[in-house]
Amino acid sequence: MSLVVIGSVAYDGVQTPYGSVDRMLGGSCTYIALSASYFTPVNIVGVVGDDFAQADVDLLTSRHIGVEGLERVPGKTFFWKGVYSDDMNDRTTLVTDLNVFADFDPKLPPSYKDAPYLFLGNIQPTLQKGVRDQMKQTRLTGGDTMNLWIDIARPALLETLKGWDFLLINDGEARMLSGETNLKKAAAVIMDMGPQILVIKRGEYGAVLFTPDYHFIAPGYLLQQVFDPTGAGDCFAGGFMGYLASQGVSAADAGKH
Numbered sequence: 001m002s003l004v005v006i007g008s009v010a011y012d013g014v015q016t017p018y019g020s021v022d023r024m025l026g027g028s029c030t031y032i033a034l035s036a037s038y039f040t041p042v043n044i045v046g047v048v049g050d051d052f053a054q055a056d057v058d059l060l061t062s063r064h065i066g067v068e069g070l071e072r073v074p075g076k077t078f079f080w081k082g083v084y085s086d087d088m089n090d091r092t093t094l095v096t097d098l099n100v101f102a103d104f105d106p107k108l109p110p111s112y113k114d115a116p117y118l119f120l121g122n123i124q125p126t127l128q129k130g131v132r133d134q135m136k137q138t139r140l141t142g143g144d145t146m147n148l149w150i151d152i153a154r155p156a157l158l159e160t161l162k163g164w165d166f167l168l169i170n171d172g173e174a175r176m177l178s179g180e181t182n183l184k185k186a187a188a189v190i191m192d193m194g195p196q197i198l199v200i201k202r203g204e205y206g207a208v209l210f211t212p213d214y215h216f217i218a219p220g221y222l223l224q225q226v227f228d229p230t231g232a233g234d235c236f237a238g239g240f241m242g243y244l245a246s247q248g249v250s251a252a253d254a255g256k257h
Helices: 028-036 054-062 099-103 125-134 147-152 154-161 171-178 183-191 232-247
Strands: 003-006 010-016 019-026 042-048 065-072 079-084 091-097 117-120 140-144 166-170 197-201 207-210 215-218
Touching: 003 028, 003 125, 003 232, 019 028, 019 079, 028 042, 028 054, 028 232, 042 099, 054 065, 117 125, 117 232, 125 154, 140 232, 147 154, 147 171, 166 171, 166 232, 171 183, 171 197, 183 197, 183 207, 197 232
Parallel strands: 003 042, 003 117, 010 079, 042 065, 117 140, 140 166, 166 197
Antiparallel strands: 010 019, 079 091, 197 207, 207 215
């Protein structure tokens, strides 16, 4: 069943111990959608500048991702650049140029508003809520956030979370949002904020799914070599949401899947 994804569509510059690239396709919306497209039809909402390559649009449409909601405006596309530590568990941001993303005011095409599944990628909480409010009725709404919004936009984030069925964040963000160091206690606090399904990502150690009734631990899949972890969390979110949409599940049954 169809899934709407909103988030950033960007270009990234990335340096890791194994090499570097400049102006590669990036953004939360991009990789959530690409991952989810292996399971279910996807439509995206985002904004790019007039420097956004047609080849990158073609990549999205080659995965049958709907781009009616991808707005192109004069200016440059959001650009991020960062460098990873030797173990690639930490990264330092070198450049964040919001460009056209700074004035992003997402508007859903009419054809998107009846979609039963919605994933709100990591953008300002007020924009996430604005998109959620444009949907007529969803069977399942999930989203992502980050330490920046927990720090500078906490009231707006808490208001936004009230309308979500599930939240995906990492362990550091869970502790920051809840004020608890113990992840089980942190999960209970966060579920009281609204989402009744919480997935806490733990990097190489896997992830933990929490509901009010149980929790489930999934180990990480070990690789011999990791070249670039950028977008790994977004791909995880896309696969998670894409599979749930493909099964047609409701919020009440999502945790069991």
